[in-house]
Amino acid sequence: MLHYTVRIFHSEEVSEAEREQAAQRFRAALDASLGDASLVAPVYRAYLRLLQIHVDQARPWDLDSSEQLLADQWEAAELAATQAAFGAERYMGDAHFELEIPPR
Numbered sequence: 001m002l003h004y005t006v007r008i009f010h011s012e013e014v015s016e017a018e019r020e021q022a023a024q025r026f027r028a029a030l031d032a033s034l035g036d037a038s039l040v041a042p043v044y045r046a047y048l049r050l051l052q053i054h055v056d057q058a059r060p061w062d063l064d065s066s067e068q069l070l071a072d073q074w075e076a077a078e079l080a081a082t083q084a085a086f087g088a089e090r091y092m093g094d095a096h097f098e099l100e101i102p103p104r
Helices: 016-034 037-053 065-086
Strands: 005-010 095-100
Touching (some): 005 016, 016 037, 016 065, 016 095, 065 095
Antiparallel strands (some): 005 095
């Protein structure tokens, strides 16, 4: 069962095959960091809710321990996935990703 899809965007000339390989590396690292593909959608949704709640607040946010754990887990997983897809020497640069999460 496909729990989410990854779309990679890049402003440089990148072939579709290279973009697909980057998306596969991203997905594999994200799944491994969170423990399973089935955890990506719920963790991502929860993280987005935290972003919406604290949108006007500077970091660090005032979070309870479970919220902080979730935020830390997502941010570490996102960094690992980004580095796997785009290389360890840059955090996004001119490339970025989009997760497509099916509705619940």
